[in-house]
Amino acid sequence: xxxxxxxxxxxxxxxxxxxxxxRYEDFSEITVSAGSVFPEPRAELLQTLLGAIGEExxxxxxxxxxxxxxxxxxxxxxxxxxLEIVERLESEVFPLKFGDFEVKIDKTPIVVR
Amino acid sequence: MVSYISGSEVKTEPNLLFDKSDSSAVHSQAYWGxxxxxxxxxxxxxxxxxxxxxxxxxxxxxxxxxxxxxxxxPIMPGGMPRFFRCxxxxxxELTIESTTLPEYQHVAQDFVNGFDPKxxxxxxxxxxxxxxxxxxxxxxxxxxxxxxxGFPSQMITENTFTNLKWSYLNLASAIFSKAGGVPWVLxxxxxxxxxxxxxxxxxxxxxKVGQSSSPxxxxxxxxxxxxxxxxxxxxxxxxxxxxxxxxxxxxLLNRALSKFKSEKGYYPQGIVIHYYKKWGKTERNYVLKILxxxxxxxxxxxxxxxxSHPFRLFDMSTPDGSFPRGSYVFxxxxxxxxxxxGYAEIGSKRMGTPKLLRIRAIQHPEAxxxxxxxxxxxxxxxKLNWATATPIVREPVTLLFSREIxxxxxxxxxxxxxxxxKSEVNVVLNKKPWFI
Numbered sequence: 001x002x003x004x005x006x007x008x009x010x011x012x013x014x015x016x017x018x019x020x021x022x023r024y025e026d027f028s029e030i031t032v033s034a035g036s037v038f039p040e041p042r043a044e045l046l047q048t049l050l051g052a053i054g055e056e057x058x059x060x061x062x063x064x065x066x067x068x069x070x071x072x073x074x075x076x077x078x079x080x081x082x083l084e085i086v087e088r089l090e091s092e093v094f095p096l097k098f099g100d101f102e103v104k105i106d107k108t109p110i111v112v113r
Numbered sequence: 114m115v116s117y118i119s120g121s122e123v124k125t126e127p128n129l130l131f132d133k134s135d136s137s138a139v140h141s142q143a144y145w146g147x148x149x150x151x152x153x154x155x156x157x158x159x160x161x162x163x164x165x166x167x168x169x170x171x172x173x174x175x176x177x178x179x180x181x182x183x184x185x186x187p188i189m190p191g192g193m194p195r196f197f198r199c200x201x202x203x204x205x206e207l208t209i210e211s212t213t214l215p216e217y218q219h220v221a222q223d224f225v226n227g228f229d230p231k232x233x234x235x236x237x238x239x240x241x242x243x244x245x246x247x248x249x250x251x252x253x254x255x256x257x258x259x260x261x262x263g264f265p266s267q268m269i270t271e272n273t274f275t276n277l278k279w280s281y282l283n284l285a286s287a288i289f290s291k292a293g294g295v296p297w298v299l300x301x302x303x304x305x306x307x308x309x310x311x312x313x314x315x316x317x318x319x320x321k322v323g324q325s326s327s328p329x330x331x332x333x334x335x336x337x338x339x340x341x342x343x344x345x346x347x348x349x350x351x352x353x354x355x356x357x358x359x360x361x362x363x364x365l366l367n368r369a370l371s372k373f374k375s376e377k378g379y380y381p382q383g384i385v386i387h388y389y390k391k392w393g394k395t396e397r398n399y400v401l402k403i404l405x406x407x408x409x410x411x412x413x414x415x416x417x418x419x420x421s422h423p424f425r426l427f428d429m430s431t432p433d434g435s436f437p438r439g440s441y442v443f444x445x446x447x448x449x450x451x452x453x454x455g456y457a458e459i460g461s462k463r464m465g466t467p468k469l470l471r472i473r474a475i476q477h478p479e480a481x482x483x484x485x486x487x488x489x490x491x492x493x494x495x496k497l498n499w500a501t502a503t504p505i506v507r508e509p510v511t512l513l514f515s516r517e518i519x520x521x522x523x524x525x526x527x528x529x530x531x532x533x534x535k536s537e538v539n540v541v542l543n544k545k546p547w548f549i
Contacts, residue, residue, distance in 0.1 A: 068466070074465045075434035075435035075455070075465075077434070078425070078427075078434075108114070109427075113118075
């Protein structure tokens with residue numbers, strides 16, 4: 001079961017590596033296998049971690065690209081991409097059926113007036 | 114089938130005032146206002162006493178920076194004397210030979226032992242760039258050591274020098290305000306609002322130097338007047354355990370309201386409290402009890418502002434498709450989504466799709482400001498961060514200042530927090546936004 005916490009330290013290497021985690025739930029400290037820990041840091045921290053293990057990859061740039069941040073029309077691009085994804089979901093995934101319960105997706109955005 | 118939602122907009126970009134004795138000294142942008150009129154406070158500071166902490170290899174760069182600030186640059190013609198009606202006087206220069214954390218801590222300790230906060234207005238420190246998500250860095254440790262002894266500080270890094278052209282004004286404004294000056298306020302008073310409080314509770318304090326085994330928290334408020342002028346900062350005197358969180362609201366608000374009265378001569382009646390989380394009923398009841406005890410008559414508006422929601426708004430009629438700055442939609446009768454970074458005539462900086470502010474308001478005993486007025490207040494408050502002259506800022510200063518302090522609390526120990534709130538330090542620091 002997934003538990004959330006704060007990564008205090010990592011010790012050892014390879015299969016023997018362990019992480020010391022402070023759990024958000026009760027602030028207890030637990031030691032678990034590093035292979036079972038999935039870090040969820042901000043992109044800046046991931047960048048620092050990649051640097052620490054000698055990987056040259058610009059994760060900030062990747063994030064900017066997928067967020068359309070380098071585009072002069074970022075909002076427009078994002079809306080069009082969103083509509084494209086909704087269109088695909090509508091034709092390939094929806095409606096979702098749970099017994100006699102059905103969930104549809106509306107392709108039309110809500111209009112502000 | 115098309116669904117509709119109603120929306121509105123703040124009609125005009127809020128104006129800023131740049132002279133407390135001349136109501137015509139107004140402009141919508143901090144840069145042009147300062148350039149044309151100088152700061153709101155013109156007679157408070159004639160000279161800013163500055164101390165420098167820097168690696169010796171960067172000393173010449175820092176000296177040149179100060180010289181430019183005093184003499185002016187193409188973007189900031191006339192320098193500090195024109196933009197802020199004062200100049201910077203370097204009182205001392207402390208140099209170090211490496212940029213390691215122990216060396217910075219050592220020089221900071223030497224500095225606080227050798228100087229009186231009355232002699233130094235601001236410490237300017239050149240530090241290596243580090244992520245703000247790491248706390249054990251020269252940035253946080255220097256800031257904490259200096260602040261706990263009553264010294265506001267301004268950090269600069271190599272990044273400051275790579276984009277120096279535009280850094281000058283932001284640096285100058287931050288130094289001026291940390292020295293106790295007021296660069297600008299809102300031109301118009303916020304309607305029916307005497308006091309605006311940005312409150313923050315339950316910020317985990319570092320245990321690195323602490324002694325207790327259980328997590329300890331601190332809370333604080335930043336208080337603004339009806340013109341959005343930052344008045345002071347108040348923190349809880351001591352770190353506390355989670356279960357005592359609500360009692361801290363009592364301590365903080367009592368101190369904030371009493372201090373407001375001692376400065377203004379009256380207790381506020383129109384009270385707006387900004388919180389970056391959703392107000393719980395228990396929290397609201399605690400606040401009401403304090404207000405009932407302290408005030409004969411009052412109206413209070415509990416405002417929650419957050420951006421942790423899945424909503425996005427677009428406008429295909431703007432050049433970039435963004436939902437314009439100052440526009441908002443009503444999610445319910447007491448809830449709106451406000452765009453603060455969308456398309457605007459005052460700024461062309463690309464900031465991506467606006468991350469909207471979800472604003473929820475609950476009023477007591479009856480509504481005294483409308484949601485439209487709250488939207489206008491929040492938009493106006495995005496223009497009051499004295500650490501930047503950038504025309505478009507996303508968050509209101511109430512939340513922004515809270516976040517700045519929250520980063521710092523994660524880096525200070527329990528003892529350091531208590532030192533910050535000791536009367537001899539508090540009396541020097543609480544009228545200066547040392548944390549920006």
